[in-house]
Amino acid sequence: MSKLKEKLLLLSADVLAVNLALLFVLWIRYEGGHWEYLHHLWRLYGGGKGAVSFSFALRAYLGPAGVLSLYWVVLFAFYGLYRSWRARSRLDEGIAVAKVVTVGVVVLFLATLDLSHPFPSAKMAMLAYWGGLLVLVGGGRLGIRSFQRHLLIKGIGRRRAVIVGSGERGRTLLEDLRKYPALGYEVVGFVRGPGDPPEEVVEGTPVLGTIEELPEVVRRYYVEEVLLAPSPELKRKVPDIISACDGLPVTFSAVPDIYDIISGYVRTNQIYGLPLIELLPDFMPPWERAAKRALDIVVSIVVLLGGAPLWLLIAIIIKLESKGPVFYLQERVGKDGRIFWMYKFRSMIEDAEKYTGPVWATEDDPRITKVGRVLRKLRLDEVPQFFNVLKGEMSLVGPRPERPYFVAQLMRIFPL
Structure with missing residues (x-):
């Protein structure tokens, strides 16, 4: 079975499972009829009196079913449940599914909590939903993995x-x-x-x-x-x-x-x-890299534009306090050993390494200016690095690039 077929099969099984879990909760929750909202809709459009029927509840919640399906698929993908688990046991995958389902249900519970309705009733509904998801999502994946294992033993899909x-x-x-x-x-x-x-x-x-x-x-x-x-x-x-x-x-x-x-x-x-x-020559598949890059761009633009007045004020204060440029450019080693210039707000005196050479700064380093000490403490000196993120030289999530001098030192101590 190809990776694409495996992912499509898992995705289909998950969508079916989360919708069956929703149907399970609707059947338990509304067969007897409890919520005033559904009673109101029932009186207006259902033409009935008394308890809300399961069929009416099903029609009323057909829209949220699509949203919930998307929610769970995105959550499962975020936690890596669509990556290949061929090398891991079914028990490990079951535990991972249980963790993600629990996190997802807690988020849903907090997001939909309505204090105007009986709290114990809402808890019971979520508890039933959680149990249904565990059984259906976990059971579906167990069935798929067992089927895959059977095929592999037969020599199919290797x-x-x-x-x-x-x-x-x-x-x-x-x-x-x-x-x-x-x-x-x-x-x-x-x-x-x-x-x-x-x-x-x-x-x-x-x-x-x-x-x-x-x-x-x-x-x-x-x-x-x-x-x-x-x-x-x-x-x-x-x-x-x-x-x-x-x-x-x-x-x-x-x-x-x-x-x-x-x-x-x-x-x-x-x-x-x-x-x-x-x-791990490549940590992520192409779609994850694209999503990560899109997130880098969006967050960088929001931070740089949204905080522009503050960044301008910091630049003015740096210029007024000591002579030298506002920004400090430093060579760093990026992916595949590529050298690039990293931007920072200047937090030291001009030509701070003229006599010392490349050294790591200490907390009480006399070269740090008064403004620079505050910027470093609040990590605001690193804000210009969002320009590096926009250029694709750095990422919001990933290893911190180091200076070529220190990389060379480390390579001598820990040769690859």
Whole structure:
């Protein structure tokens, strides 16, 4: 099953589940008739007296059903429930669903709380809705995952993969993957690395080429995932291997050692007890990157324009207090090692590093001006960085870019 089909199936199941949960609450809540609002509509348009019928309640709340469906789909997507859970257990996914459903129901309860109506009644309705969502959303996903697992064991819908490294690590990984077909890997071959034995077939699996030929192997054999089982010699080439496949629709996982885990290159994702973790050359799918970029732009414009009078006042005060420019430009290292100029309100005297060179500022640094001390304490000196966000050099959420000098120092201490 492709990732797109999997997401569409999950989305359809979730929409069906949240609407069935709403129907469940309507049936329980309104079959006996309690709310004055529905009684009023019933008298005006329903032509009836006494208890509000379930069918009338259903028609009255048909509109909110669409809004609720959108609400839950967005919430599930925000919490990553439409990402691939192939490598995790159904129990883990069930716990994640329970957490998200609980958060979503609490938000709905607070947003729709009407103090003019009996509070215990509203609580009972939300409690029933919460229980219905847990059972229906969780049950739907459990059914889908169980069906997926059945197909994978039968050999249907597996991801085509190659193992980079045909040495001992690679052979062990192949044996482990054969033990657990539910992982969903179809290993089409090995890719030989430096120091690997010059064999054409390993454990009945062909060697398709060398690491220099990996991009061509990915294209020729329609590879979807590259599993790295590198020797010490090959490990140094891992960044180059990933870069060589840039732009290809392929993901990377690896057999790690402790250094990999602490260096920040990987996300631990142990599956079925196998020491296999997922590399993160790209943290988000395209639609998430687009949404994140849109949020960066909107928030930056709102902050810069909405606070313009305050930013102008700060600029004037900086200019009046000490000589020098209003803004301080500093070189920073961005994504993929790109150098850019980061903007800040100047909070130090002019040419503060003329005699000291690049150093980190301390809390009682004598180079900081009086105005700068206040700006730093309130973090207002960093407001101009929203211009960097608009230019795409920085993001509201992400690692803080550091200066080239300090990056070079850290690289010497912690070489990649």
